[in-house]
Amino acid sequence: MVEVALLALLVLMLTLTIGVPLPFCFGAALMVMSVVGGVTMKGTMVWGFGQLANPILLAIPLFILAGTLMSVSGLAASLLRLVNIFIGHVRGGLGVVATLSCALIGAISGSGLTGVAAIGPLLIPEMVRQGYPRGYSSALVACSSVLGLLIPPSVTMIVFGCVTDTSILAAFLATLGPGLLIMVNLSVVNLVMARKFDLKLDAKPDMATLVSESRKRTVHAFPALLMPFIILGGIYGGILTPTEAAAVAVIYAVPVGFWIYKGLTWRSMLDAGKESASAVGAIMLMILFSLILSQMFVLESIPQKLVNVIFEFTQDKFMILLLVNLLLFVVGMIVNDITAIILIAPLLLPLMKAIGIDPVHFAAIIGVNTALGGITPPYASILYMGARVGGARVVEVVIPALKFLFFAFLPTVLLTTYWPELSLFFPRLFGY
Structure with a gap:
């Protein structure tokens, strides 16, 4: 039966890769389990719709x-x-500035694409004007936007918590340490790589100008700075649930956008609603079908059988974690982060528990690995969007992105996997 489950996953990933509409991809996988494996779907559809009634999913x-x-x-x-x-x-x-700005955006939106959409049109032209190559600028903004998937609140961690029955607040905190480390790594790598560029720098302000301008800009940015404090403070202070915090974020963004920053109009708000509805529809369909598929796996004891198969191959914890990282990396290259999590997390969680990995630690491992899919071809949705927003050819963006991947992301993946304190420090600090 393990072979049938792996075949179903293979069919799912292949159909997703070639662009088959989402419901048919999961339908093909379910048909493999039903026809080839003889697994009944009786009751699983009703169970799946019941799971969608979870109020926590409203946060997405x-x-x-x-x-x-x-x-x-x-x-x-x-x-x-x-x-x-x-x-x-x-x-x-x-x-x-690009990296820090994307980190701040991530602390508000919980999405990887928001950083590209919000920061790219503003910062990439300015970086090009200052002397940065266009492809490099686009790659840096795209790679920095991945922080939106790691710095809480994170949509992917909400999904992880739902499909694995893990505390969402603990999952939020688990990716905070790796996210901050990636932010530092990207900044350092950028400073090193920028030495070879012929840059036209801004004039260094004198102390009086710095104090005056920083005061003015802080006052102007205060409403924007207040937003992550309200969201994160409300969640971690126990005042708001993730769903309530998400609702507060929407309610806060509307008047601030209309009357303080005046960038929001009725037309742009309607367009934002349409764009969000389209993205949410795809995500909720993925969650529904993946829940049904994972329930079929559970009914047939596939996770436990997979654990036994892997233990027959090796019982070395180091090797098992290495294989899991490779699997997650490959899956992230093929499908988006949410699809990867809702497919792989329930399947691998029993294995992680069997080798002594805390579910919260596993949240960080799977979160960092699947986030890389957004900047790793062939999937690389965030990277492609960065190239489109920056007006650069994809080949110009891929080469610097791979450098960021190797020097900033890969060390973080290894540290997250083999040094549990990086992901468990903040959850323990808050009592999880």
């Missing part, structure tokens, strides 16, 4: 809507101007 469309509203409202521009006053005159400083 709300966070996506909040991120979309933020990208068109002017919140991102105010954050960018604030950070730029401090390091815009430093060689490579504008690249650091």
